[in-house]
Amino acid sequence: MFLYNLTLSRPSGIQCAIYGNFSAPKAQEIVVSRGRVLELIRPGDNGRLQVLLSTDVFGVIRSLAAFRLTGAQRDYVIVGSDSGRIVILDYNKEKNTFVKVHQETFGRSGCRRIVPGQFVAADPKGRACIIGAVEKQKFVYVLNRDSAANLTISSPLEAHKSHTLVFSMCALDCGFDNPIFAAIELDYADADQDPSGEAAAAAQKHLTYYELDLGLNHVLRKWSDPVDNGANLLIPVPGSGDGPGGVLVAAENFLLYRHQGHPEVRTVLPRREDLSGDRGVLIVAYASHKKKAYSFFLLQSEYGDIYKATLLYEGEAVSELRVKYFDTLPPCSSLAVLKTGFLFAASETGNHALYQFVGTGEDEDDVEASSASLVQSEEGYAPVFFSPRPLKNLVLVDEMPSLMPLTDLKVANLLDEEIPQLYALTGRCAVPHGAAAAAEQQAVTAVRCRSERQRADACEA
Numbered sequence: 020m021f022l023y024n025l026t027l028s029r030p031s032g033i034q035c036a037i038y039g040n041f042s043a044p045k046a047q048e049i050v051v052s053r054g055r056v057l058e059l060i061r062p063g064d065n066g067r068l069q070v071l072l073s074t075d076v077f078g079v080i081r082s083l084a085a086f087r088l089t090g091a092q093r094d095y096v097i098v099g100s101d102s103g104r105i106v107i108l109d110y111n112k113e114k115n116t117f118v119k120v121h122q123e124t125f126g127r128s129g130c131r132r133i134v135p136g137q138f139v140a141a142d143p144k145g146r147a148c149i150i151g152a153v154e155k156q157k158f159v160y161v162l163n164r165d166s167a168a169n170l171t172i173s174s175p176l177e178a179h180k181s182h183t184l185v186f187s188m189c190a191l192d193c194g195f196d197n198p199i200f201a202a203i204e205l206d207y208a209d210a211d212q213d214p215s216g217e218a219a220a221a222a223q224k225h226l227t228y229y230e231l232d233l234g235l236n237h238v239l240r241k242w243s244d245p246v247d248n249g250a251n252l253l254i255p256v257p258g259s260g261d262g263p264g265g266v267l268v269a270a271e272n273f274l275l276y277r278h279q280g281h282p283e284v285r286t287v288l289p290r291r292e293d294l295s296g297d298r299g300v301l302i303v304a305y306a307s308h309k310k311k312a313y314s315f316f317l318l319q320s321e322y323g324d325i326y327k328a329t330l331l332y333e334g335e336a337v338s339e340l341r342v343k344y345f346d347t348l349p350p351c352s353s354l355a356v357l358k359t360g361f362l363f364a365a366s367e368t369g370n371h372a373l374y375q376f377v378g379t380g381e382d383e384d385d386v387e388a389s390s391a392s393l394v395q396s397e398e399g400y401a402p403v404f405f406s407p408r409p410l411k412n413l414v415l416v417d418e419m420p421s422l423m424p425l426t427d428l429k430v431a432n433l434l435d436e437e438i439p440q441l442y443a444l445t446g447r448c449a450v451p452h453g454a455a456a457a458a459e460q461q462a463v464t465a466v467r468c469r470s471e472r473q474r475a476d477a478c479e480a
Contacts (some may be wrong), residue, residue, distance in 0.1 A: 023077055030054045032423030036353035039085035042071070047357045048095055052080040053367060057117065058096070059110060060123065062361055066416040068373055072115055078102050079130060086141035086148060088164060095120065095170065097148055098408045099136035103128045105150050105160065107170065117338035121172045125150075125158055133359035138188040142198040143255075147231050149200045151188050155181050159200070159231050159238050178229050178238040182208035186224070187253040189266060194259030198455040199241065201266050203250050224248050226268065226277055242279045249273070252302050254316060257309045263332040267316065269302035269339075272402075274328060276340050284340045286390040288326065289403045306354035306362070315379075316363070318342075323350045324407065327380040343387040345380045347407045348372070362413060369445075371419040378412035384391070 030053040041059060049060045049069075057080065057386030059072040082099035096108040096117070103126040108117040126134040135158055138151040141164075151157040157180075161173035178200075186203040191197050204227050210219035217266050223245050232240040256276070258264025265278025276284040288300045304319045316328040325346050331339040349372075353365040362374040386405035394401040427444040434440060 025075070026395050029073065029427055030056055030423075031419075031421040032367075033371055033421070034352055035080065035083045036355050036365045037083045037085045037090040037096070038357060038363070039087070039096075039354040040092070041085075041094050041096070042112045044092035047359050047361075049355055049357075049363055050083060050085070051353075052083055055079060057108075059117075060363075061356065062359070062363075062373060062417075066361070066373065066375065068417050068419055071193070072110070072117070074117060076100065081130065081136045082139040082150075083400060084139040084141045084148065086145045086162070088145040088162065088170065091145070093440065097139050097150075099150055101130045101136065103134055103136070103141075104388065105135075105148075105158070106170065109170075123160070123172060125173070125175055126156070128448050138185060138202075140188050140190040140200055142190050143192045144195060146200075146233070147198045149178070149188065149190070149229070151185055151202070155179055156230070157185075157202075159229070161231070161233070161236070173236075176236065176238045178232070180206075180240070182205070182206055182211065186251055188254040189255045191228075191255055191266065192258040192262070192264055197233055200229045200231075201253055201255075202227050202229070203246065203268070204243075205252060222248075224250055226250070226253075226266070240292060244277070245338060246270075246277065247273060247275060247309070249299070249301075250275075253317075254305050254307065257307075257314050258335075261309060262314060263335045263337050265326065267339075269305070271299040271301055273400075274302070274342055276330065276337050278335075278337075281335070281337065284337050284390050286340045286342055286393055287388050287400050287403055288320065288342060289324075289344050289386050289388050289405045291322065291324070292404045292406055294322075295452060302424065304351045304354045306356045308356045317345065317354060317356065317406060319351055320436075321350060323347050340390040340392075341387060342389075343380055344385050344405045346408075346410050346413050348374075348413070366421065368424060370421050372409075372415055373417045374413040375416050376412065380412050382411070411458065448466075 033051045035052040037050050040046050043336040051058050057074050057076055061069050061071055063069050077187055077240045084097040087094045087096045098106040102125045107121040108143045110119050111118045132153040133155050135150040135152040135156050137153050141148040147161050149159045158175035158177040163171045165171050184205045188202045190364050191199040205224045210222050225243045226246040228242040231238050247270040250268050252269040254267040256262050256265050268275040268277050276288055288302050301321045303321050306317045318326045327343045328346040329341050330337050349365055349369055351364045351365045352367050355363040360376045364372045389402040423441050425445050429442045430439050432439040
């Protein structure tokens with residue numbers, strides 16, 4: 020016997036979103052995770068968001084990554100979940116469904132700290148992927164084709180390191196050289212054995228490179244270097260002729276460019292004028308846009324402010340890192356820049372939105388921080404301040420309703436009807452969505468109460 024359950028209203032919050040061409044070579048589409056629901060979304064010609072497919076995975080989706088085999092025209096989806104498996108999906112346009120291409124088991128089920136699934140990253144050339152846990156375990160899979168051009172996946176290659184916490188992970192753009200994966204790691208072995216707490220206070224985060232040797236079919240720890248202890252996010256930088264390669268490291272109050280054999284390039288993150296000095300600025304989401312002649316990064320802070328980051332480089336040598344205030348949106352869990360000139364923002368609280376670019380942030384009046392003008396004193400680095408303003412570079416095109424998060428719930432009969440209503444309060448701070456929540460939940464409650472009354476009548480009969 021097999022049992023499953025379906026809720027009356029599907030989840031509306033989005034935990035992760037990836038951009039790619041999943042149904043056709045030039046289709047601009049987004050795959051989003053709504054906890055246990057996987058959706059394929061496409062902006063229409065009129066800018067309206069269309070849900071092409073919504074499927075329940077009956078599990079918890081922890082991470083998503085898109086990858087494309089060399090020479091292919093469509094993208095696959097890698098899913099990290101609580102199943103203890105790595106799953107690769109392909110969208111079937113004729114059947115309008117995700118087809119499971121591969122499913123490889125590597126650990127126990129559940130969201131465990133040592134079972135991979137929290138982090139997933141794929142090589143830009145589609146040759147390999149890595150799936151990692153919060154602690155210790157990492158597996159690398161080699162992706163290839165067989166004689167019939169079908170996707171194949173290798174046995175897992177271990178890249179474990181005990182007593183190590185992972186904060187972020189990404190894949191570097193290194194052309195057709197051996198694939199390299201980067202991770203922010205913290206070794207707590209000494210802190211675990213020191214009851215005084217001194218070792219914990221002295222613990223140092225490291226930026227580590229893992230290289231997959233395709234010839235030897237082996238993963239080695241190529242490079243590890245101390246990094247700012249406030250580092251929390253890695254952003255891959257285009258390479259192999261399209262950029263200098265390496266990574267941007269987002270840390271508290273700073274943005275750094277790091278690469279093996281390259282000196283650190285650091286700049287401060289502009290902060291709001293009314294932000295107290297004891298509060299830092301952390302980057303929580305990012306999106307990158309790459310062209311052959313030009314690329315930029317959009318970074319969003321925990322306060323919702325979006326920054327545009329650009330690199331000045333010659334060859335593989337970066338000379339300057341610039342961060343400019345771009346716009347302010349509600350804090351997002353994921354951002355995605357589409358090649359058609361749209362920005363998809365999966366909001367943490369409130370409705371998700373699709374914006375259109377009407378500017379590229381080249382206004383000289385906007386506040387900018389640069390590594391070339393970084394001022395250091397005995398008290399630290401001099402901050403750069405700005406004041407938030409209304410949208411100037413983005414225009415709202417469409418919204419997707421979201422009731423996340425629910426902050427309160429009441430059952431009342433305010434309409435003096437036979438069936439009581441369920442009123443939910445959602446949103447945060449000055450962005451309430453109580454009316455929309457009540458309207459939607461009222462219908463759900465009516466159905467639920469009616470079904471319960473029918474069951475009670477049947478039992479009495």
